[in-house]
Amino acid sequence: MRALKVVFLGLLVLALLNSPATASTFEKADGWYRWSVDSPVNMGSSCCGDMSGELTIYVRSENGGPVRIRAYDASCDKGPKEQVTDLGPLSLEDSDALLLEIVQGSNVDMDVREDALFWLVHTGSDATFKYVDQLLSSR
Amino acid sequence: MKNFLKLATALVLVLFSTTALAQSSDAEEQDSLKMAALEALITAPPERALPIVDKVLSGNNSIELKERALFILSQMDTPESQARLVAYARDSQGELQSEAIRMIGIGGDSEALAGLGDIYASGDADVRDAVLEAYLIADDTDAVFQIAANTADEEEFSDAVQMLGAMGAHDQLRELRGRAGLSESLIQAYAISGDAETLQELAMDDSNPEMQIQAIEALGIVGGDEVGLTLIGLYRSAADEDVKEAALDGLLISGDDASVLELYRNTDDASEKRELLEYLVMMGSDEVWDLIDSALEGTE
Numbered sequence: 001m002r003a004l005k006v007v008f009l010g011l012l013v014l015a016l017l018n019s020p021a022t023a024s025t026f027e028k029a030d031g032w033y034r035w036s037v038d039s040p041v042n043m044g045s046s047c048c049g050d051m052s053g054e055l056t057i058y059v060r061s062e063n064g065g066p067v068r069i070r071a072y073d074a075s076c077d078k079g080p081k082e083q084v085t086d087l088g089p090l091s092l093e094d095s096d097a098l099l100l101e102i103v104q105g106s107n108v109d110m111d112v113r114e115d116a117l118f119w120l121v122h123t124g125s126d127a128t129f130k131y132v133d134q135l136l137s138s139r
Numbered sequence: 140m141k142n143f144l145k146l147a148t149a150l151v152l153v154l155f156s157t158t159a160l161a162q163s164s165d166a167e168e169q170d171s172l173k174m175a176a177l178e179a180l181i182t183a184p185p186e187r188a189l190p191i192v193d194k195v196l197s198g199n200n201s202i203e204l205k206e207r208a209l210f211i212l213s214q215m216d217t218p219e220s221q222a223r224l225v226a227y228a229r230d231s232q233g234e235l236q237s238e239a240i241r242m243i244g245i246g247g248d249s250e251a252l253a254g255l256g257d258i259y260a261s262g263d264a265d266v267r268d269a270v271l272e273a274y275l276i277a278d279d280t281d282a283v284f285q286i287a288a289n290t291a292d293e294e295e296f297s298d299a300v301q302m303l304g305a306m307g308a309h310d311q312l313r314e315l316r317g318r319a320g321l322s323e324s325l326i327q328a329y330a331i332s333g334d335a336e337t338l339q340e341l342a343m344d345d346s347n348p349e350m351q352i353q354a355i356e357a358l359g360i361v362g363g364d365e366v367g368l369t370l371i372g373l374y375r376s377a378a379d380e381d382v383k384e385a386a387l388d389g390l391l392i393s394g395d396d397a398s399v400l401e402l403y404r405n406t407d408d409a410s411e412k413r414e415l416l417e418y419l420v421m422m423g424s425d426e427v428w429d430l431i432d433s434a435l436e437g438t439e
Contacts, residue, residue, distance in 0.1 A: 121179035
């Protein structure tokens with residue numbers, strides 16, 4: 001009987017481990033989040049002229065999860081007019097971590113995850129390319 | 140105890156089925172993420188993206204992922220990436236090889252396009268089609284001209300000439316007539332390219348009646364007011380019945396019922412009127428019912 005209970009509890013733990021993770025940073029409050037990051041990639045020019053290389057990334061959170069991503073060059077910031085939670089200038093690593101959190105958020109809409117992946121590659125850190133390499137090498 | 144066992148069994152079954160579903164969903168998500176990652180590499184520096192794209196192409200990945208990788212490769216503007224693309228176009232097999240060849244056309248790199256010549260020469264029919272398509276995409280009329288000008292194979296010549304027609308390569312097609320002589324495939328290509336000038340010249344030339352008739356009918360494919368006048372002129376001046384019929388067929392093909400109507404109204408020959416009326420019926424001319432009424436009433 002005790003052995004069965006142990007099996008039962010083990011199965012319960014397994015079931016919990018299988019439940020999808022959530023993107024924690026954007027759970028705090030709904031609304032727009034913003035941060036800026038210097039990209040090592042030469043981004044060429046945009047409709048506003050030569051790009052500065054500093055990217056401002058906006059993430060819209062609803063019901064505790066990211067639902068939209070926008071990104072602008074700092075010279076061409078057309079971010080939302082609504083109130084924004086400013087996460088400040090972030091290091092490339094911290095920016096990557098936020099974007100990766102969205103990419104790997106199994107509760108997040110696939111389009112949003114793909115957008116996050118695009119901007120992750122666009123900012124172009126060494127760690128990102130390693131991640132992409134691993135992702136594309138996985139079965 | 141029994142109930143507990145049942146509960147545990149049910150839980151195991153639910154867990155296994157949800158795990159199986161989750162695994163299938165995970166696999167789909169993984170595939171989507173892979174595709175998105177690959178597409179995102181288009182913005183990455185080529186020296187960072189090339190090794191990753193290369194690994195996708197040489198790995199055990201789906202054909203969709205590999206085809207997308209070829210596209211990304213085609214968009215990298217470096218000698219290394221273009222050389223890799225040519226290598227895949229030369230050394231791959233089947234669908235992937237054809238896609239690599241097409242991607243060289245999309246990329247439009249002149250050296251990579253030049254590399255397609257050898258691939259065409261040693262390839263099978265599918266490879267040759269893909270190379271012609273790549274030249275079409277890249278608008279490389281000279282490369283297609285070289286194929287047409289240098290082949291002794293009638294089918295290859297015909298395929299290349301049809302492609303030149305689709306590319307609107309008037310000059311190259313005219314030069315081929317001088318080199319290889321006139322042929323049915325050349326006449327079709329003149330029509331496809333819209334070269335009314337050459338077709339009008341051929342339509343007037345009665346030295347080869349078979350080619351003349353084909354040229355007259357091909358004028359119908361080009362169509363237009365000037366072609367209509369040429370076909371009316373040919374119809375009226377021709378002594379040969381086959382030429383007359385070809386001119387009418389040309390008008391039928393071009394849908395020029397106004398010209399057929401003009402011929403109908405300008406003839407008093409009853410059998411000719413009947414034949415022209417038949418053409419107007421075939422063309423679905425709006426005025427045909429008025430003409431039939433008038434004919435029945437004897438007023439026209």
